[in-house]
Amino acid sequence: MSRQSNRTTDSKKMNSELFTLTYGALVTQLCKDYENDEEVNKQLDKMGYNIGVRLIEDFLARSNIGRCQDFRETADVIAKVAFKMYLGITPSVTNWSPAGDEFSLILENNPLVDFVELPDNHSTLIYSNLLCGVLRGALEMVQMAVDVRFVQDTLRGDNVTEIRMKFIKRIEENLPAGDE
């Protein structure tokens, strides 16, 4: 079976504003529906997870990328291919742990937060927390359990926006009985 090689990045593009504003409307709605920021963060992560689980299919189909050999390669693919393809940005990969099982993504120009400010009474809201869920969900579908969280966020006064990713374990494929 031969694959077409020109399918790599031919996904359709659109102006990021509708995306940004729709996300903003969603966060606003969640802040109204839930009592505290903690709950909103959780809900955003959950929704992101649902997206990630579906997004990985789209990603694998479009990118022609096979299985990653190690976590370093995973990091590169996430930053240089996936973020570029979906959000039009390329975060930098830094702060590797000596064991090579933990790294950081530094986000500049996160399209989710264009022109966003957190009001004082939402200082613990992790506005872009959806992204953590997306990464976690997508990687879970390729048998990697990963812990993803924001450790710095410019919206909350930090200098950079940093997502920390920690490899937990490979998920063993559970073949249904009699399927071997």
Added chain:
Amino acid sequence: METRFTRGKSAILERPLSRPKTEVSVSAFALLFSEVVQYCQSRVYSVTELQARLSEMGQRVGGSLLDVLVLREKNGKRETKVLNILLFIKVSVWRALFGKEADKLEQANDDDKTYYIIEKEPLVNTYISVPKENSSLNCAAFTGGIIEAILTHSGFPAKVTVHWHKGTTLMIKFDEAVIARDKSLDLR
């Protein structure tokens, strides 16, 4: 609509409002919008309520978008005539949101308050399959909300509803006063 003021000197105020350089993929939007619809669905009991919720979220988007577009496309000048604001929506707003003009703009034959914007394949519906038991559901209610906010905040209070008719039709019903004002402007 609630108003919130930016704290003291915020860096946001220094940022230019020119066109965004970034583009995102349509898939990213489709997946996000699908979650939005599912989330709304989990908190309502009927199709009507669901559409109302989507419209409400669209209104937030429209409210934020209006000033930016007026500044970019119209040099800060606002429309005062019904026909012009409708054209502004058909052309500028649609281009900014969906990268193209709306397919059609029509006025109802029998009613001078009612206009239609017709879109054969609206972007927000591209990836949504409507289940048979809720065949009246139209997620373009979200777009309807955007347009309603843009009209209302421009001084043309209106109700925008969404229907399946020649594709998707947004029905715009202006308040009586809007049309009366428009007519009196014509007389001068």
